[in-house]
Amino acid sequence: MSVQAERRPGWHGTRRRFALRMEPYFYASPALIFIVAVMLVPLAIGLSYAFRDITLLNPFSGGFVGVQHFVDLWHDSDFWQALGNTVTWTVASVSLQFFLGLVLALRLYRPFPGRGLVQALVFVPWAVPMFLSGLNFAWLFNPVIGPLPHWLYAVGILSSPENILSDPAIAIWGPIVANVWWGVPFFAITLLAALQSIPPEIYEAAEIDGAGTWRRFADITVPFLAPTIAITVLLRAVWIANAPDLIVAMTGGGPADSTQIVASYIFTQAFKGLDFGYASAVATVLLMLLLVYALIVLMIRQSLLKAS
Amino acid sequence: MATIDIDGVRKRFGNVDVLHGVDLTIADGEFVVLVGPSGCGKSTLLRLIAGLEDISRGAIRIDGERVNDLAPRARDIAMVFQSYALYPHMSVERNMDYSLRLRKTPAERAREAVEGAAGKLGIDRLLQRKPRTLSGGQRQRVAMGRAIVRTPKAFLFDEPLSNLDARLREQMRGEIKKMHQDLGATSIYVTHDQIEAMTLADRIVAMNEGLVQQIGPPRELYEHPTNLFVAGFIGSPAMNFIDATYRREGQNAFLVVGEKRLALDERDVADGTPVTLGLRAEDIAIDADPEDPGAIEATVELVEPLGLGTIVHVQALGTHIKALSLAVVEHRVGSRIWIRPHPEKFHVFEEATGRRLERKAQFAAELPA
Ligand SMILES: Nc1ncnc2c1ncn2[C@@H]1O[C@H](COP(=O)(O)OP(=O)(O)OP(=O)(O)O)[C@@H](O)[C@H]1O
Numbered sequence A: 001m002s003v004q005a006e007r008r009p010g011w012h013g014t015r016r017r018f019a020l021r022m023e024p025y026f027y028a029s030p031a032l033i034f035i036v037a038v039m040l041v042p043l044a045i046g047l048s049y050a051f052r053d054i055t056l057l058n059p060f061s062g063g064f065v066g067v068q069h070f071v072d073l074w075h076d077s078d079f080w081q082a083l084g085n086t087v088t089w090t091v092a093s094v095s096l097q098f099f100l101g102l103v104l105a106l107r108l109y110r111p112f113p114g115r116g117l118v119q120a121l122v123f124v125p126w127a128v129p130m131f132l133s134g135l136n137f138a139w140l141f142n143p144v145i146g147p148l149p150h151w152l153y154a155v156g157i158l159s160s161p162e163n164i165l166s167d168p169a170i171a172i173w174g175p176i177v178a179n180v181w182w183g184v185p186f187f188a189i190t191l192l193a194a195l196q197s198i199p200p201e202i203y204e205a206a207e208i209d210g211a212g213t214w215r216r217f218a219d220i221t222v223p224f225l226a227p228t229i230a231i232t233v234l235l236r237a238v239w240i241a242n243a244p245d246l247i248v249a250m251t252g253g254g255p256a257d258s259t260q261i262v263a264s265y266i267f268t269q270a271f272k273g274l275d276f277g278y279a280s281a282v283a284t285v286l287l288m289l290l291l292v293y294a295l296i297v298l299m300i301r302q303s304l305l306k307a308s
Numbered sequence B: 001m002a003t004i005d006i007d008g009v010r011k012r013f014g015n016v017d018v019l020h021g022v023d024l025t026i027a028d029g030e031f032v033v034l035v036g037p038s039g040c041g042k043s044t045l046l047r048l049i050a051g052l053e054d055i056s057r058g059a060i061r062i063d064g065e066r067v068n069d070l071a072p073r074a075r076d077i078a079m080v081f082q083s084y085a086l087y088p089h090m091s092v093e094r095n096m097d098y099s100l101r102l103r104k105t106p107a108e109r110a111r112e113a114v115e116g117a118a119g120k121l122g123i124d125r126l127l128q129r130k131p132r133t134l135s136g137g138q139r140q141r142v143a144m145g146r147a148i149v150r151t152p153k154a155f156l157f158d159e160p161l162s163n164l165d166a167r168l169r170e171q172m173r174g175e176i177k178k179m180h181q182d183l184g185a186t187s188i189y190v191t192h193d194q195i196e197a198m199t200l201a202d203r204i205v206a207m208n209e210g211l212v213q214q215i216g217p218p219r220e221l222y223e224h225p226t227n228l229f230v231a232g233f234i235g236s237p238a239m240n241f242i243d244a245t246y247r248r249e250g251q252n253a254f255l256v257v258g259e260k261r262l263a264l265d266e267r268d269v270a271d272g273t274p275v276t277l278g279l280r281a282e283d284i285a286i287d288a289d290p291e292d293p294g295a296i297e298a299t300v301e302l303v304e305p306l307g308l309g310t311i312v313h314v315q316a317l318g319t320h321i322k323a324l325s326l327a328v329v330e331h332r333v334g335s336r337i338w339i340r341p342h343p344e345k346f347h348v349f350e351e352a353t354g355r356r357l358e359r360k361a362q363f364a365a366e367l368p369a
């Protein structure tokens, strides 16, 4: 293409430039077509449901309803509650996972006897299927068979040894605790890897320059970890906001929808209410919110990278 | 500025002994160079002084104060690392004033110190750049600058120039020497480079396998190496070693090498002792008079012109010998020549122990004061 374009004397100006500009896309086109077919087509079809009336039990459904689902959504107080719960669920889970993961990574960074074994053990929760860990924690929180309510009562957090999953005011913390247990290894391991990539002489130079433990952490560890922190927090937040498994396994969104997050609300609408159209509309809104969130975090990360 | 007193210091990592009792006293303002083969414990000693490793046994005192249990930051010492260890996320200026900011130096004073050091090192135009955008030589200067801004009690250098090319190394060597003359700061400098050691040092410390072999001014180590190790380690090209037997007949002492007898002054050792004769390349004259009783027949094996002079490799006395001549040498490989080692410059070592055998008659006079 380009060779010919350069030789033809008539080819100049915009047309020639256009041909040159397009050349790489021709080479990339097989891959692009594949990506469109595998990723974008299902996405587009899924999005299109949001504008149609698709109710499984109604054989006459399937018609185009425009933005009706979105109008309904605007007035759906359950949705707004689920959105609020999603923020609580995501912020609490990610920040606790991150904080505990960081503490664990810093602890595992210093050599101590048995470090290899501890590192392997830390990884275990990550290997447990999420759904299974949800069931496990549901039992742990059950005062009949699990010890947790009795312990919480003993240390004075609960006024009586009851199942927190059945108290609408605090039920959301049950799945959050399970999620933190399950997700800490991810942060611990990625942050540990990032810590280990910091050259030790840099710490030694800082130590000689007069930096104590806290200043070394603030002036060296944090700037070195910042890009990793930004990207892992972004990924985990999107993942957690999107993951209904623990909620569905532990509370099913209840009691009285008090633990419903948007993702589990979509699941409930689609597979319990069998209203696929409305569920798709909710999913579309969640997608948009997460895209905006991802853009913001990516911008923050970019400026962090530029600064370092 | 400070004295550093290293007193019977030992270091073991796990069950490996790395330093077996090092004693060294460094005077205020002195420039001491540590040399020795790879793995002999030079960096370890430096890190013990800096406080980056714990001392297993013995004591280190800075200005008379025992620092064994002091954290690095309480020792007020600056170190220049081989890898420079600059803070990659900070500008050159932040790198240099980091220690000052930690010490809450007033901003005005810190800026003056950084600008002064940057001017001295010729990096004043780089202050706002990040280390990753600098060349190796510029990074090296920043590392030096970071050390000098806070006028520490002592400087530690761990092979600071080894990542630079030969030309730049020569230039930085000069600058370090000038800087030391200006600042007069106590310095300990580790290097593999013979010339750096000879030119920079007030005293050289030659180490081997965790033990100090000899401490003294560069010329003393060069001219009076105390044992075979120091003799072989100091000097480039390396000293020639020739197996010989020490003989004494009446008043005459001589060395027997194969068929050859080489006259020398009497040594304090028994007749018939196996010894090693050490000859520096520049102490061997080439194109000697064949009639001279000290002349030795040799076959040219290799001629290396240095520009400054020529290294002639010959086969003689049953071994390979290097001779350095300042003249231009045109000998062909394979040709026969006569070489003559300077008998005043014979270094004789007892073969069994490797210790130097001093000349008996002038024994007292020979020892440097
Ligand atoms: N942290 C450590 N753990 C175990 N052994 C170590 C440690 N640091 C150094 N050593 C050992 O101590 C010995 C001396 O090391 P050191 O780094 O002091 O050598 P060096 O004289 O500086 O060598 P080079 O010229 O190659 O830099 C080596 O045998 C090394 O393997």
Ligand SMILES: [Mg+2]
Pocket: B042, B043, B044, B158
């Ligand atoms: Mg070293």
